[in-house]
Amino acid sequence: VQKRKPTIVDVADRAGVSVGTVSRVLNGATNCAPALRERVQRAIRDLDYVPNHAARSLKRRSTEQIELVVPDIANPVYVAMAKSVQQVARERGYRLSLISTDGNPLEERLAVKNLERQHVDGLVICSIRVTPSFVEQVRASRHKVCVIGKLPPRTEVDSVHIDSEFGAALAVKHLVEGGRRTVALVNGDAKTVPAEARLRGYRRGLAENGLAHDASLSVHTTFTMFGGYTATTPLLKARPELDAIFCANDLIALGVMRRLRELGRRVPEDVAVVGVDNIDLGKVSSPTLTSVSLLAGERGRLATELLTERLAAPELEPRHVLLTPRLIVRESSTDYVVGARPEPSYVSF
Amino acid sequence: VQKRKPTIVDVADRAGVSVGTVSRVLNGATNCAPALRERVQRAIRDLDYVPNHAARSLKRRSTEQIELVVPDIANPVYVAMAKSVQQVARERGYRLSLISTDGNPLEERLAVKNLERQHVDGLVICSIRVTPSFVEQVRASRHKVCVIGKLPPRTEVDSVHIDSEFGAALAVKHLVEGGRRTVALVNGDAKTVPAEARLRGYRRGLAENGLAHDASLSVHTTFTMFGGYTATTPLLKARPELDAIFCANDLIALGVMRRLRELGRRVPEDVAVVGVDNIDLGKVSSPTLTSVSLLAGERGRLATELLTERLAAPELEPRHVLLTPRLIVRESSTDYVVGARPEPSYVSF
DNA sequence: TTGTATGCGTTATCAT
DNA sequence: ATGATAACGCATACAA
Numbered sequence: 001v002q003k004r005k006p007t008i009v010d011v012a013d014r015a016g017v018s019v020g021t022v023s024r025v026l027n028g029a030t031n032c033a034p035a036l037r038e039r040v041q042r043a044i045r046d047l048d049y050v051p052n053h054a055a056r057s058l059k060r061r062s063t064e065q066i067e068l069v070v071p072d073i074a075n076p077v078y079v080a081m082a083k084s085v086q087q088v089a090r091e092r093g094y095r096l097s098l099i100s101t102d103g104n105p106l107e108e109r110l111a112v113k114n115l116e117r118q119h120v121d122g123l124v125i126c127s128i129r130v131t132p133s134f135v136e137q138v139r140a141s142r143h144k145v146c147v148i149g150k151l152p153p154r155t156e157v158d159s160v161h162i163d164s165e166f167g168a169a170l171a172v173k174h175l176v177e178g179g180r181r182t183v184a185l186v187n188g189d190a191k192t193v194p195a196e197a198r199l200r201g202y203r204r205g206l207a208e209n210g211l212a213h214d215a216s217l218s219v220h221t222t223f224t225m226f227g228g229y230t231a232t233t234p235l236l237k238a239r240p241e242l243d244a245i246f247c248a249n250d251l252i253a254l255g256v257m258r259r260l261r262e263l264g265r266r267v268p269e270d271v272a273v274v275g276v277d278n279i280d281l282g283k284v285s286s287p288t289l290t291s292v293s294l295l296a297g298e299r300g301r302l303a304t305e306l307l308t309e310r311l312a313a314p315e316l317e318p319r320h321v322l323l324t325p326r327l328i329v330r331e332s333s334t335d336y337v338v339g340a341r342p343e344p345s346y347v348s349f
Numbered sequence: 350v351q352k353r354k355p356t357i358v359d360v361a362d363r364a365g366v367s368v369g370t371v372s373r374v375l376n377g378a379t380n381c382a383p384a385l386r387e388r389v390q391r392a393i394r395d396l397d398y399v400p401n402h403a404a405r406s407l408k409r410r411s412t413e414q415i416e417l418v419v420p421d422i423a424n425p426v427y428v429a430m431a432k433s434v435q436q437v438a439r440e441r442g443y444r445l446s447l448i449s450t451d452g453n454p455l456e457e458r459l460a461v462k463n464l465e466r467q468h469v470d471g472l473v474i475c476s477i478r479v480t481p482s483f484v485e486q487v488r489a490s491r492h493k494v495c496v497i498g499k500l501p502p503r504t505e506v507d508s509v510h511i512d513s514e515f516g517a518a519l520a521v522k523h524l525v526e527g528g529r530r531t532v533a534l535v536n537g538d539a540k541t542v543p544a545e546a547r548l549r550g551y552r553r554g555l556a557e558n559g560l561a562h563d564a565s566l567s568v569h570t571t572f573t574m575f576g577g578y579t580a581t582t583p584l585l586k587a588r589p590e591l592d593a594i595f596c597a598n599d600l601i602a603l604g605v606m607r608r609l610r611e612l613g614r615r616v617p618e619d620v621a622v623v624g625v626d627n628i629d630l631g632k633v634s635s636p637t638l639t640s641v642s643l644l645a646g647e648r649g650r651l652a653t654e655l656l657t658e659r660l661a662a663p664e665l666e667p668r669h670v671l672l673t674p675r676l677i678v679r680e681s682s683t684d685y686v687v688g689a690r691p692e693p694s695y696v697s698f
Numbered sequence: 699t700t701g702t703a704t705g706c707g708t709t710a711t712c713a714t
Numbered sequence: 715a716t717g718a719t720a721a722c723g724c725a726t727a728c729a730a
Binding site for chain 4: 381
């Protein structure tokens with residue numbers, strides 16, 4: 001019962017025209033008699049013909065598809081990024097396929113390989129581990145890649161980057177200005193680019209606001225709620241007097257807040273908490289979460305624009321965009337009257 | 350400077366062998382002299398050759414890639430589903446690409462079209478709007494599709510489905526048994542399959558537990574936190590005496606809980622809340638969220654297994670798997686001592 | 699405006 | 715075991 005798929009030849013036969021004509025109709029060429037066009041379209045419908053993607057991209061040398069590679073799709077911030085990438089991609093005539101590497105560097109390599117074998121036309125890649133070999137691989141495909149993140153200086157690849165170190169310093173400053181004296185850091189996966197930026201920013205924030213750095217106040221875990229949850233207990237045991245925690249992202253912060261509550265600490269009265277990424281969840285959590293926005297949607301949008309423009313003009317000079325984070329203050333870092341009704345928080349929804 | 354990509358012919362030239370031999374090496378054929386194999390592999394490395402995907406799939410008539418189509422990737426339950434689909438896909442030698450339709454039925458049609466043009470080998474599709482034309486389109490590609498969701502009886506397409514109506518009834522029963530007398534429903538997008546199932550289950554739950562149904566107690570919104578948030582105000586105004594809310598999913602429930610707090614209602618003391626999907630967030634929210642688990646990961650896993658098995662054996666009889674939901678009781682529906690420290694909730698992480 | 703014929707890069711069949 | 719060659723389905727240059 002396996003009927004062979006109709007090809008362009010079948011359509012041509014059926015319509016009584018040449019394959020050239022069918023192809024022209026398919027691709028919207030103007031020079032084509034209306035009568036023939038009519039007949040071809042009928043034949044296409046009759047036979048239920050759909051063009052074969054592989055053949056088409058083999059011939060055209062392009063797939064009209066780009067790929068977004070993110071570290072972990074379970075993190076809502078990457079979902080937000082994906083949404084804006086998808087929107088720009090669609091506007092510019094590309095389909096988007098989404099890959100989550102789940103922290104596996106192999107997956108990133110595989111993505112670039114897929115690019116090289118012309119599986120997709122271009123790549124937007126957001127990596128948390130930027131190794132030299134990764135950079136080398138990306139550089140070799142520079143005409144088709146845009147990196148979201150920090151590349152070594154003078155790397156000839158389009159990129160959009162945000163100064164998250166500054167964002168971290170901003171968070172610490174906010175906490176100190178709110179009267180906190182012992183600010184801890186619950187960081188994400190060690191040896192990742194974001195974790196290292198957080199630590200640098202944290203130390204800078206402390207220094208700039210007259211506080212000494214103490215290694216026992218900063219711990220590493222994973223960039224997840226569970227990570228934040230489990231890291232809290234030992235941290236509190238080691239430094240019971242702490243009155244503020246800067247978390248490397250919002251998921252960690254949510255886990256931390258949950259665990260603090262279980263351990264009898266009130267947020268923000270006893271311990272202030274600040275996260276990073278400004279995910280929507282922080283707007284409905286209780287308390288709502290103060291956070292450093294890293295403009296994920298904006299970065300996705302810009303990266304996709306850079307990429308599509310480069311695909312259209314490969315000889316463009318490499319471009320680099322640098323963004324600056326913003327601090328969004330909510331309840332988790334602000335002393336408010338205990339028991340008061342929280343204010344509506346959906347202004348920015 | 351645009352150097353043409355090396356092809357298999359270039360490799361053959363360089364290694365001084367025929368393309369046949371190169372191809373055999375590439376695809377791991379056994380009948381090949383070690384010496385030649387050696388030379389070919391060197392040539393491949395020297396030229397930095399990677400096979401062209403389009404040409405390969407044109408010839409082989411397969412892409413080793415499957416696609417998962419979900420309604421909204423911003424909903425963590427679909428992320429959980431995607432993760433298990435990806436895992437099974439990888440185990441069985443397929444790459445996964447992920448499409449979020451964002452409620453746009455056109456995107457679903459497009460996905461099936463992509464299947465037909467042999468862009469991907471197979472499709473796992475999870476739709477919230479099952480129209481007749483959708484079913485027809487899917488049926489026509491039945492040898493390559495597995496549907497997550499309920500299909501019309503005797504549709505000859507693999508599917509895995511969960512009795513979410515029963516799950517809704519379970520939730521209502523739990524609320525009534527907890528002493529609640531006025532149970533509201535905050536439903537998701539009207540005219541979707543899940544929303545209709547929730548409503549039927551809600552009514553069944555009320556009936557089976559001796560409560561009358563009242564239309565003013567059930568409202569429609571979107572399947573998002575924002576939806577739950579905004580739906581709460583009018584609902585509370587219309588029926589201020591309500592003491593329980595069953596929400597069509599967990600995102601809605603989180604928005605509802607937030608808004609209840611802003612309006613001065615305590616959860617669960619004044620109003621009990623139950624959601625659906627059992628997403629991780631419900632384990633760290635405050636209070637933690639009672640939820641009906643629809644086994645999203647399990648459904649993804651099963652669907653992918655069904656799909657890959659069918660791709661390997663297209664003439665298999667259609668198979669249908671039916672699962673049963675479970676209720677996970679947490680704080681949002683249980684009276685607990687006010688002000689007590691919450692219990693650790695991560696047992697199931 | 700329309701038809702014909704060649705090639706895209708790979709795999710597979712058939713000789714050798 | 716290895717080499718030559720014909721498809722795969724589409725687009726396009728060129729001829730008509």
